[in-house]
Every structure is written in C-alpha cells, then in structure tokens.
Amino acid sequence: SxxxxxxxxxxxxxxxxxxxxxxxxxxxxxxxxxxxxxxxxxxxxxxxxxxxxxxxxxxxxxxxxxxxxxxxxxxxxxxxxxxxxxxxxxxxxxxxxxxxxxxxxxxxxxxxxxxxxxxxxxxxxxHRLSTIVDADKIYFIEHGEVTGSGTHQELLKSHELYAEYVSEQ
Structure with a gap:
C-alpha cells in the first residue's frame, strides 16, 4: 500500500x-x-x-x-x-x-x-560535491537528462563537466 x-x-x-x-x-x-x-x-x-x-x-x-x-x-x-x-x-x-x-x-x-x-x-x-564523493554511484544530470554515471573517480576521467565542477569546488 x-x-x-x-x-x-x-x-x-x-x-x-x-x-x-x-x-x-x-x-x-x-x-x-x-x-x-x-x-x-x-x-x-x-x-x-x-x-x-x-x-x-x-x-x-x-x-x-x-x-x-x-x-x-x-x-x-x-x-x-x-x-x-x-x-x-x-x-x-x-x-x-x-x-x-x-x-x-x-x-x-x-x-x-x-x-x-x-x-x-x-x-x-x-550541488556540493564533497557530499557525494564517497557514493557507490553518482548520476550527473544536465537539463533534466543523465549525462554521466559512475563513481567519483570514474566521472573525473570520463565526464568533462563533472571534472570541471570538481576543480571549481
């Protein structure tokens, strides 16, 4: 129910x-x-x-x-x-x-x-990435669409905008 x-x-x-x-x-x-x-x-x-x-x-x-x-x-x-x-x-x-x-x-x-x-x-x-760096799986969402998923380390290597956000924070 x-x-x-x-x-x-x-x-x-x-x-x-x-x-x-x-x-x-x-x-x-x-x-x-x-x-x-x-x-x-x-x-x-x-x-x-x-x-x-x-x-x-x-x-x-x-x-x-x-x-x-x-x-x-x-x-x-x-x-x-x-x-x-x-x-x-x-x-x-x-x-x-x-x-x-x-x-x-x-x-x-x-x-x-x-x-x-x-x-x-x-x-x-x-939005504060320090909150999620230890997550088993992170989904990066842009304009309502998932554009990347993986661990913090995987996204740093494979997702340009995620890596950019990390470097800015």
Whole structure:
C-alpha cells in the first residue's frame, strides 16, 4: 500500500521544517509508536544533537518556537537527522541536506549523515560535491537528462563537466 511505502522512506531537506512544540514533539511527529527518553537521546547522540539539547532549559521538553526560531539552522538539520534515525527508513532521501549551513555545522551534519546512510539505500541530491564523493554511484544530470554515471573517480576521467565542477569546488 502507499502508506507502507511511505513508512519506509526518510527525507532530510536543505530547509528541514520544525513545528512549534517541543523537541520531543518534533522528533516523534508522524510516528505511530511511543519512544522512551533513552531512545530519543540515542538518536540525538547519533545526529550530534545531544549536547545542544542537553543545554536547553527543559531538554527534550523545551519549546522550539514557531518554525523552530529558538534553534539555529545547523541544530534544525541535526534534529531532522535525529528524526530520520528514529524513523529508521529502508530508503533515505537527502535533498541538499548541508547546503545552507556554516562550515562548523556542515561538518557535524555531514558526520551524522554518514552514520545515517550506513546500511540503507540513499538518494542524495547535491550541488556540493564533497557530499557525494564517497557514493557507490553518482548520476550527473544536465537539463533534466543523465549525462554521466559512475563513481567519483570514474566521472573525473570520463565526464568533462563533472571534472570541471570538481576543480571549481
């Protein structure tokens, strides 16, 4: 069924949405089962979000404000990654998940994403090539058409525009 398919997919976008409510509410939103505090702290740790949540006045029960105004962009991304860990999807989609972050936040988010991608099929949409160099297979798309595919090393040798992008970044 469609619901069965959807339950197997996790999604982290460049501008992960956070709703008004607590950190706990945002982690468990849309999930049908209850999670222990211990499990929530586990996924926060995997997403490198445990330290900033631990420093919040009410920890998991801290209100994040309308659209998450009380957390930074990097913190919002790490909460979205923690939510994906909690969901434990078979298929993970990352849409420019590190695009709008400062370099310190990007490094933490990138490490968290590497953990999240282990042992699952992952589709990564990225302009920042550092995000995808370790991928098993990269598809280079120009004007809606796939013009090259392979590993990073294969594309460096066989795809002129890919190699040009790499040298520019």
């Amino acid at each position: 469609l619901n069965s398919w959807r339950s197997q997919i996790g999604f982290v976008s460049q501008d992960s949405s956070i709703m008004a409510g607590t950190i706990r509410d945002n982690l468990t939103y849309g999930l049908k089962k209850e999670f222990s505090d211990e499990r929530l702290w586990e996924v926060l740790q995997l997403a490198y979000a445990d330290k900033f949540v631990d420093n919040m006045p009410k920890k998991l029960d801290t209100q994040v404000g309308e659209r998450g105004v009380k957390v930074s962009g990097g913190q919002r991304q790490r909460l979205a990654i923690a939510r994906a860990f909690l969901r434990n999807p078979k298929i993970l989609m990352l849409d420019e998940a590190t695009a709008s972050l400062d370099s310190e936040s990007e490094a933490m988010v990138q490490r968290a994403l590497e953990q999240l991608m282990k042992n699952r099929t992952t589709l990564v949409i990225a």
